Amino acid sequence: MLTLYYARDTISLATHIVLEEVGAVYSTVRIDFKSTEQRSPEYLKVNPKARVPALITDRGILTETPAMLVYVAQQFGRPDLALLDDPHAFAEVQAFNAYLCSGLHINHAHRMRGPRWVDANDSHSIAALQRHVPVSVTANYELIERDLLRGPWVMGERYTVCDPYLFTLAQWLEQDGVDPARFPKVIDHRRCMSERTATRRAIGQQMAD
Amino acid sequence: MLTLYYARDTISLATHIVLEEVGAVYSTVRIDFKSTEQRSPEYLKVNPKARVPALITDRGILTETPAMLVYVAQQFGRPDLALLDDPHAFAEVQAFNAYLCSGLHINHAHRMRGPRWVDANDSHSIAALQRHVPVSVTANYELIERDLLRGPWVMGERYTVCDPYLFTLAQWLEQDGVDPARFPKVIDHRRCMSERTATRRAIGQQMAD
Numbered sequence: 080m081l082t083l084y085y086a087r088d089t090i091s092l093a094t095h096i097v098l099e100e101v102g103a104v105y106s107t108v109r110i111d112f113k114s115t116e117q118r119s120p121e122y123l124k125v126n127p128k129a130r131v132p133a134l135i136t137d138r139g140i141l142t143e144t145p146a147m148l149v150y151v152a153q154q155f156g157r158p159d160l161a162l163l164d165d166p167h168a169f170a171e172v173q174a175f176n177a178y179l180c181s182g183l184h185i186n187h188a189h190r191m192r193g194p195r196w197v198d199a200n201d202s203h204s205i206a207a208l209q210r211h212v213p214v215s216v217t218a219n220y221e222l223i224e225r226d227l228l229r230g231p232w233v234m235g236e237r238y239t240v241c242d243p244y245l246f247t248l249a250q251w252l253e254q255d256g257v258d259p260a261r262f263p264k265v266i267d268h269r270r271c272m273s274e275r276t277a278t279r280r281a282i283g284q285q286m287a288d
Numbered sequence: 289m290l291t292l293y294y295a296r297d298t299i300s301l302a303t304h305i306v307l308e309e310v311g312a313v314y315s316t317v318r319i320d321f322k323s324t325e326q327r328s329p330e331y332l333k334v335n336p337k338a339r340v341p342a343l344i345t346d347r348g349i350l351t352e353t354p355a356m357l358v359y360v361a362q363q364f365g366r367p368d369l370a371l372l373d374d375p376h377a378f379a380e381v382q383a384f385n386a387y388l389c390s391g392l393h394i395n396h397a398h399r400m401r402g403p404r405w406v407d408a409n410d411s412h413s414i415a416a417l418q419r420h421v422p423v424s425v426t427a428n429y430e431l432i433e434r435d436l437l438r439g440p441w442v443m444g445e446r447y448t449v450c451d452p453y454l455f456t457l458a459q460w461l462e463q464d465g466v467d468p469a470r471f472p473k474v475i476d477h478r479r480c481m482s483e484r485t486a487t488r489r490a491i492g493q494q495m496a497d
Contacts, residue, residue: 127431127434127435128387128431136376138376139376139380141376141379141380141383142383142387143382143383143386143387143390144386145354145382145386146379146380146381146382146383146385146386147379147383149378149379149382150375150376150378150379150382153375153378154375154376166359166362166363167345167347167348167350167359167363169358169359169362170350170355170356170358170359171348171350171355172355173352173354173355173358173359174350174351174352174355174356176355177352177353177354177355177386177389178337178351178352180386180389180390181352181389181390181393181394184390185390185394186404186405189405195395195424196395196398196405196417196420196424197413197416197417197419197420198416198419198420201416203412203413203416204406204412204413204416204417207406207407207410207412207413208405208406208413210406210407211405211406211407215404215405222336222337225336226336
C-alpha cells in the first residue's frame with residue numbers, strides 16, 4: 080500500500096493524478112506548508128529534503144517527481160504512460176520531464192523561494208529574483224509552445240506522465256506573470272487535462288482532505 | 289550512429305562516460321562555450337535550448353542528462369546500469385539523478401549563470417547569487433554524504449549511471465567553495481570514478497579533441 084505525502088497547490092498534484100490514472104490503491108497525508116510542516120522533525124524523518132511529494136512504499140521512500148511519475152507507470156503495469164518500452168520515446172518523455180523539473184519548476188520557484196539562492200536578509204536580491212520570473216518562465220513556455228508540446232498531448236496522440244506534470248505547473252502560469260494569450264497550445268492542454276476524470280479526482284481529494 | 293555534442297568542463301562528461309561504459313560507437317562534436325558557440329544559429333538548429341549535451345540519433349535529438357544517461361543504458365542492452373528492471377530501484381536511481389539535475393547542478397549554476405534568474409545589469413544581485421553558492425551546494429553535499437551515497441557507488445555495490453553524474457558535478461566542488469574535508473565519501477567516490485577506464489577515455493577524448 081502506498082502513501083502519498085503532498086501539499087496543496089504544489090507539484091505533488093502531478094503524481095497524485097497519475098496514481099488515479101493507473102487505479103492505484105493509496106492513502107494520502109497532507110503536509111501544511113503554511114505552518115512549514117515540511118520542516119517539522121516528524122516530516123524530516125519521512126523526507127529529509129523537506130519537500131513534497133514523497134511516496135512511501137513497502138520498500139522505502141521515493142521522492143522527486145520525474146522518478147515518481149515513471150515509478151507509478153512502471154509499477155502498476157502501465158509502461159505505455161511513459162513509453163517505457165521504446166528507449167528513444169522514453170528518453171523524449173524523460174527529457175521533457177527533466178526540462179520541467181530543472182527548468183520551468185526551478186524558474187517558478189524563484190518567485191517564492193529566493194532564500195534558497197541568496198541570503199534571506201538580502202531583500203534587494205530577493206525582489207530582483209521575483210521580478211525576473213515572468214522573463215524566465217515565459218522563455219520556458221515559448222520553447223514548450225513552439226517545440227515540445229506536440230498536441231493534443233505533450234508526446235502527440237499518446238497521453239503520458241508528461242501531461243499531468245505540465246498541467247500542474249501550468250496552474251501557476253498567470254501568477255508567474257506569463258501572458259496566457261501567447262500560449263494557446265499550453266492553455267488548450269491545460270483545459271483538456273482539467274477535464275480528465277483522474278485530474279478531477281486528485282484535485283477533489285486534495286480539496287476535501 | 290550517435291553524435292554527442294559536448295563542451296569541455298560541463299555536465300556533458302557524464303553522458304560521455306556512459307557511452308564509453310557501454311562500448312557505444314559514436315562521434316563527438318565540441319561546442320566552444322568561450323565563444324558562446326552554444327548560441328550560434330548552427331547550434332540552435334541542433335538544440336534550441338542552447339545547452340549541452342545533445343545526442344543526435346537516427347530518430348532525432350535527445351537532451352537533458354537524466355534522460356540521456358538512461359537512454360544509453362537501455363538502448364545498448366545495459367538496463368543494469370540504471371536498475372531499469374526493478375521499478376523501485378530504478379525510481380531510486382531516477383530520484384538521485386533528479387536531485388543532481390534540479391538541485392546540485394542548478395545551485396552550482398548560480399555561480400556563473402546569474403542572468404538566468406535576475407536582470408543581467410543587476411550586479412548586486414548577481415554577486416549575491418555567487419556568494420550563496422557555497423551555502424546551497426554544501427547543503428546538497430551534506431544530504432548526499434549522509435543519506436544518498438551508499439558507497440562504494442551511489443546505489444551501493446552496483447555501479448549505475450548515478451556515478452558518472454555525481455562524479456562530473458563533484459569536479460566543481462572546490463570551485464563552488466565547498467570544503468572537501470567535510471565530504472570524505474564524496475571525495476573517495478570521485479577518486480574511484482577517476483580511475484575507471486571509461487572515465488579516463490572520455491576525459492582523454494575531450495582533452496585531445
